[in-house]
Amino acid sequence: MQSIFDAIGYNSWILTLLLVLPIVGAGVLIAQAQRHSSSDGAATMSSARRTALLFFGVECLVSIGLWWSVDYESTAWQAAVTLPWIESWGIFFRIGVDGIAVVLILLTTCLMPLTVLGSWTSIREKPHAFYALLLVLTTGMLGVFMSLDLVLFYVFWELMLVPMYLIIGIWGGKRRLYASLKFFLFTMLGSLLMLVAIVYIGIEAGGLNGPPIFDYDVVTTTGAYSYNTALWLFGAFFLAFAVKVPMFPFHTWLPDAHVEAPTAGSVVLASIMLKMGTFGFVRFALPLFPYAATHPAVKSAVITLAVVGIVYGALVSMVQPDFKKLVAYSSVSHMGFVILGIFAFTTQSVQGALMVNINHGISTGALFLLIGMIYERRHTRMIADFGGIAKVMPIFAVMLTIVALSSIGVPGTNGFVGEFLVLIGAFRTEPIAAVIAATVIIFAAVYLLWALQRIIYNPLSKPENAALKDLNWREIGLLVPLIAAIFWLGLYPAPVLNRTHAAANRLVERMGGMPEANITVVPERR
C-alpha cells in the first residue's frame, strides 16, 4: 500500500490539493450561479448541489489515502510542504500533519459530503452561494488542522469565521441575525488577542535583529518566556480556544448559533468547528507554553471549568424544550470531557479526548441531521410537538435511538470508548474531577432518553404527526455511514488509537504527565 502512495508522490501534493480543491469548487459554483441566475429555482438548486457533492466527494476520496500513506510513529511532520510566502516577515506557507491532524482531517472530508446530502432539499435560496461558502469553510477548517506556521494558522482560523457567519446569517432561522452576530463577536474577541500573542511570539523568536519567526517547530522549542509573560500569552490563546470549544462560561453563543443555523451549518459547527478549540489546545496552546499550562493554578482552573461545563451542560440540556438546543447544550458537556482529558495529561485521557472529539463529531452531527429531517417535515423542533412517531417513522426511530445511545455512551458504541478512556485516564491524576464528571452518565441518560421518549414513543396523539413519511433513501443513505462509524469506533477503535498514539504520547511527555505510567502498588497501611 505504502509503495503505491510513494509511486505517485501522494504525500507531496495531497495536503495542498485538499486546500485548493474546495476553493476551485467554490469558483465553479459562483460561475454556475451567474449562468443560472435567470432560470427556475429547482434547476438552480439541483445544479448547485450536484456540483457541491461532486467536489466534496472527490475531496473525500482523495483524502482517504492519508489513512495509510502517513507514518504515524515518526516524530517528523508528515506530508509536509513549505513554500515561501512573506519571507521578509518570516511568514511561510508551511503545512504538515501528524496522527491527531489526520484523524480530524478525515473526519472533516468524510462529513462534508453528508452535509450536502443533508441540505439536499432544504436549501432553496441562493444554493450556489450556500455551497460555495461551505467549500470555502472547508478549506479554512482543513488549513487549521495542517498549519505549521502561526500566521498561516491565524489566517485559516479567521477564514472559517466568515463563511459560517454568512451561513447562519443568511440561511438561518428567525433570530439568525442575533445568533450570527453573537457567534462572530464571541469568536473575534478571543482570536484578536491571540493575534497579538502570535505577533509577540514571532518577534520574540526572531530576536532583536532578525525577521520574526513563526515556524511552529522553532517557536515551540525556543520560547523561554518569563512565567508572567507565558501566563499572559497562554491566556490569549486560551481565550480564543475556550470560546471555540466552547468551555463554560464562554458557551452561550453556541445554543443560539446551533438553533438558528441551517442543518448543514449546525453539523459543521458541532462536528468540526468545535474541534478547532480542542485541537488548538493540543497543537498550539500547550506545546507553546507547557509551564503555564501545567501551572497548578492554571491546570486546576481549567479542569474546574471543564467539569463545571460537563455537569452544567448536561443539567441545562435536560430542561430544554427545543431539541436542537438540547443537543447544543449536550455539546458543552461532551466538549468538557475533551478538555478534562487533555488537561489530565495521561496517555489514556489524551487519547480518550481525541476519541471524544471524533465521536462527538459523528454522533452530534448525526443528531443534527436527524433533527433536520423531522424539521423539514414538521417545521418545528419543539420536543412537545412530537410523540409516538416511531409508529409512522420506524426507520427514523431506529436511527435516532442508535445515535442517541452513542451520545449517551452506551458500550459498544463510539461514545463509550471516548468517555471511558478520558475518565479512566483522568482518574489517575485528577480523581475527584473524574468522579464528578462520571456522574454525567446518569444525566445524559435522563436528557436524551427523555427527549427520545417524547419524540418517538408515547401515544401518537397529534394528528399532524400521523401522516409523517418515514426517511427516504437519500436520508437513510447519508445516515448509514455515520451509524457504521458509531459501531466501528465502538467495537474496534484500535486503528484510530494506534494512529493517534504517538502524537498523544509526545504531548503528554512534553507536558510532564503520565505517558506510560508504571503501576507500583504501595501496600496500604491498615
Next chain:
Amino acid sequence: MMQSVHPLAETVARFVWWLPALPLIGFVINGALSIYASAKPGPADPSANGHDGSNIGHGSHATDEGNHGHDDGDGHDDHAPTPRHRFAGITSIVGPGVLVLTFGLAIALFVAMRGVEMHEPFVSTLFAWMPVGDLHINAALQLDGLSMVMVLVITGVGMLIHVFSVGYMQDDAGYPRYFAYLNLFVFFMLLLVLGANYVVTFVGWEGVGLCSYLLIGFWFSEKANADAGKKAFVVNRIGDFGFMVAMFMLFAHLGTLDYATIAERAGQFAPGGVVVTAICLFLFLGCVGKSAQIPLFVWLPDAMAGPTPVSALIHAATMVTAGVFLIARSASLFSLAPVASLTVALVGGVTALFAATIGLKQWDIKKVLAYSTISQLGYMFVGVGVGAYTAGIFHLVTHAFFKALLFLGAGSVIYAMHKAYHATRNHSDDAQDMRNMGGLKKFMPVTWTLMWIATLAIAGVPPFAGFFSKDEILGATFARAHGSTLADASLLGMSGSTVLYIVWVFGLAAALLTAIYMTRMMLYTFHGPNRTGDDARPHLAEAPWVMTGPLLVLGVLSAIGGWLNLPGVITDLAPIGPTASLEHWLEPVVGEATARVAGGGAHVAVSTEALLIGLAVAIAIAGMAIAWARLKPSALVAKSAAAPATGIQRVLENKWYVDEAYDAAIVKPTFAVSKSVLWGGVDVGLIDTLLVNGSAALTRFFGWMGSQLQSGRVGTYAWLIVIGAVLLLRAFARVA
C-alpha cells in the same frame, strides 16, 4: 500467568465465541425482519390494515382507567380475528432456534469442562479492544466454573422463555421486534457473564440494561410503559456510575482490569484497607442498581410494564441477578473488604424484609412477584455478602427456576384472563388484578399445580429447590457471626457479629413473610370462588402446550434443583445424592475467597445446623399456615367493588411512598434547579443578559456619549474647548 497450554484449548471451548454470537445473529435477522416489515407494510401486515395503525385510537384508549392492566399488547384491542405478523413464521423459528443452539453449545462446553482438571480459567481473546499505553483491554471471554453456571442458567431458562413467548406474543404486531430484543438481551447477558475483564462485563451490564429499557417500553405507545423503561435505564445508570468508578480505582491501583490478573494482584491490597473497601462499595453500588436493592429498587416494580415473559427472563431469572454474579466474580476483592461485605449483607437483609412487607399487600399478580424478586435478591446478597459465594450463586440458580416458573405461570394466567375479557369485549376490568381472579384451578389445572410447586420452593419447604439454597444462606450467616473476618470488623458502630445476627433475624422474618404472601397469591388467584365475571368465566382456559411445556420443565427443576448442592448434614443422614456438587464446581473460582472470609473458625456444630434447618422449615410452614388460616378468598370482592385500603395497609399498598419521596426530594429539585437557576439564572440571566448583552449595551452607551459630543452645535464645542483648556491648564500648573 500460566503460559502452558490450557487443558480446554483443544476442545469445543475454542467455540466459546459462538455462545454470544448465536443470539446476536438471531437479533440481526429478527431486527431486519422487523424493520423491513414496518418500512414496507405489505397487504398481510397488521400495521397496514389499521390494526396496529389505529395508533391514535389506541393511545387514547390506553389512557382510560382500568384497561386490561399494563400487560396489554396492541394485539388485543380490536375484536376481529387478529392477523399474525407476516414474518411470524420465520421469527418463531429463528428466535427460539438460536437459543436452542446456544443451549446445546453450552451443554457441550459443560461436558468438556467436566472432562478436565481446571485450575485457571480458560480465556479466549478475540482482539485488542482498547490498547492505550499501559491500559490493555481485550475483547476476551473467560470460561470457568462460575461463568459456566451462569451460561447454563441463561441459555437454559432463556430457551424455555423464548419458547413460551412464541405462544404468549403470537398475536402481537411487534412480534419480530420482540424476539430481536430478546435475542439481543441474551447476547449481552452472555457477554456479561463470560467477560474476561470488567470492561467486557460492563458492556454486557449496560447492554442488558438497554434491552431491559427497550422491552419494558415494548408497548411504547402508552406513556406509562415508556416512562417505566426510561426509569429503569436511568436508575440503573446510577449504579453503572459506581461500577465505572470502581473500574477507575482498580486500574489506578492495580494497573489492570482483567479478572485473572486482579485475582493475582489483589493480595497487594491490605486486608480491610480503605482502597479495596472503596472499590468494593462502588462495585456494590452498581449491583444495587442492577439488582434492585435498597435504595435503587424502585425501577423493578415499574418494569412489570413489559411483556410477562420479559419479566420472567430479565427481571427475575437473569439480568437482575447480575449484581450477585458480579460480587461472586469479585470475590477476591470482597473477601479483603469485610466492611464492604457486611454492607452487602446488611443491605441484602434489609431489602429482603422490606420488599416482603410490600409484597403482602399488592393486588397485581406481577407486582407481588416483582417485590418477591427484590426480596429474594436480597437473600442472594446476604449470601455473597457473608462470603458464602457458593450459597449466593446456588440461590441465584434455584431462584431462576422457581421465579421464572412463577412469572410464566402468572403469564399463563394473564393470558387466560385476557382471552376471556377479550372474547367478552370487556375493556374495563384488570386482567392482572388478583381480585378479578379466584378459583382458577378449575380452569387451569396444569398452571395451578406447577405454580404450587414453585410456591413451595420459594417458601422454603423441603425438598423443593428453594429450601436448600435459602437455608444455606441463612446457615452461613449464622455461622459467620463467630470467628470470621466479618465478625471481627464493625459497621455503623456495631460489631460485625451483631450485624450478622441482625441480618439473620431479618432473613428469617422475610422467610415468614415470603411464605405468607406467596400463599396469599395462590389462594386469591386459584382458590375460592371465581370473580372474573359471569360472562367471561366460560372463556377461561388453560394456555396452549407451547406455553405449558416450558412451565412443566421449570416445575421439574424447581422441585429437584436443590440436588445441585445438597448439604452434608442431610446427605450424612440420608444418602439421597452427591454432597455439595456446586461447591466443588465453584471451588477453583471462589474457594480461596470463601476460606479467607470464614477464617477457619466460622463453622457450627452439626446439631446446631440441624436445629437451624428445623427452624427454617418451621417458619415456612408457619407462614403458609397463617396465610391459609387468616385469608379467606371467599370474602374477597372484585376490584371494581373493592373498598380503598386504610392505615398501614394503605402504606404497604403504596409501597411505603418511596417513589413519591424520591420524586419530591431528588427528581423535582434537580429539574427545578436546572431550569430556573442554571438555565434561567446563569445562562440566560447572568452570562447572556448581564455580560454579553450588557457589554453590548455598555458599548452602545459609550457610543451614544461619543455621538452626543459630535452634535455639530458650535455652542457645545465652545463649551468643551473651554472646559478642556481649563483642565489642561490645571494639569500644567500641577506639573509646574
